[in-house]
Amino acid sequence: MRKSLLLGLSLLLIGGIVYVNVRNDAEQDAARLLDKMDRSGGWENEPILDPSTETSRTQNKPPPGDFIVDLEPGGTWFVGKRGAESELLLPYRPVQIPSPSNDLEPVNENPGFLGADACQSCHQDRHASFVHTAHHRTSAAANPTSIAGSFQPGQNVLKTNSQGLWFRMVERDQRLFQQVSFYGWKCDVPFDVVTGSSKLGQSYLYWHDDGLYQMNVSYITGTDDWVNSPGYPDGQAIYNRPVTNRCLECHTTWADVRRPPNHYTPDSLILGISCERCHGPGRDHVQYHQSNPDQKTSRFITHPASLSRQQQLDICGQCHFGNPKLKGAPYQFRPGDDLIDHYHPPQANLPGGVHSSNQLVRLSKSPCFNETEMTCTTCHNPHQSERGNRKLFSQRCLQCHQSSDCGMEPTLGQQLSDNCIDCHMPAGATENMFMNTAQGKVFPSLRDHHIRVDRDLTAAYLKSIGK
16 A cells, blocks of 8 residues: 555656646747747848849748747747747748859868769679669769659648648759648748668758758658658758768768868769778779779779778778767778777667667677678678568578578478578667657667577567468
8 A cells, every 4th residue: 555655656746747847848938939929020020031132933932920930049040820839940041942052162172082983984783783772872862763752742741740730742943842831831942962772761951052951851661651850850840950971971972071060062972872982082093094994903992802800890880880970070981991090989788770870889799790700791792782682691691500500490491591580680660760750650660780599589580470
């Protein structure tokens, strides 16, 4: 009886704390809105927002007069509506349609990165297969082909839990936009860059001058639908999240970084992770062999297979070792370098399945890894797209293991050699990776690279295949 009473009092105390915090947050939000109302006075009282000098193709219509429009410290434009909870955040004036500044002189010299197409003339077969890999497709210019989500009516809308806010993907004037419908007012934000190979989904970026920002709406492959970008709250329209150089470093081959956190020379971007992030910048290599076509020995390029095991792992570790933080400037690592010279060590005990950044961390917990000389390329061919081919990956397991060594061999027989992966490297959701939707959180399924024997995982796998 006493324990029950104490438990009840504890729950009431926790509930009271939560209620007070929520109420305080609500009161703070209300005070913030009232302050904006007092200072903004409505759109019509802001002469700086007069769009009369802009052409119809480069402007959004001004928000209605009863909207709250305010320039916040730091350069973010706030758009709200009296009595509404949703808000729109932009890094530019709401009447604008942003575009990149393509007339900027670079700040830093490109150290010799050219992009994968520079390799095509001499390495046609490798290039033809590589362009289908996740690395090559991890960023691209936004166009109807590169964007996986649909622009067809009925399939181009993302609704939120706010009746006054929804998004529609539209094409106009040969540009693609995320159109924000905000309590009847429309605001168009252009697609400029696609990130993500669509294994899990895609996120999208746009330029405002030399600033690069993430868009509110992403695409998720599992449900083939539009969704709020990871970490974005449902019921808000957020377009002021900067794309930092550490994000860009793992989605592009090169970018001229003008200044942090998200300013680049737009024309400098070499999209996709090209051959050069594993072999080194290719300019000198290409120039030499074009001038010396009879020279068959490769010059001015690195062959990762000639490096030590740790050096090979360090190449992959740039982006797959817990997303380590930079010690200096981005894009400085070269094949053969020690990773620790460029990046701080990742945090210990990273959970499984977060994005793709911790795969090497999880792999390093595996007996397969610790008791052999295996590297990432023992299982992965970086020049081929092999995604989802469980039988192929299982055959690579069997280069070191025997089917008869597995305790499930009597139960599974030949089926065992067709799929070691789902039992020993299960795919599953993780609390650290989700998208908010009007219907609740969506957790995409991610492959864990910790190779292990686990009775619970085995039982779950057998149940999934009816055994």
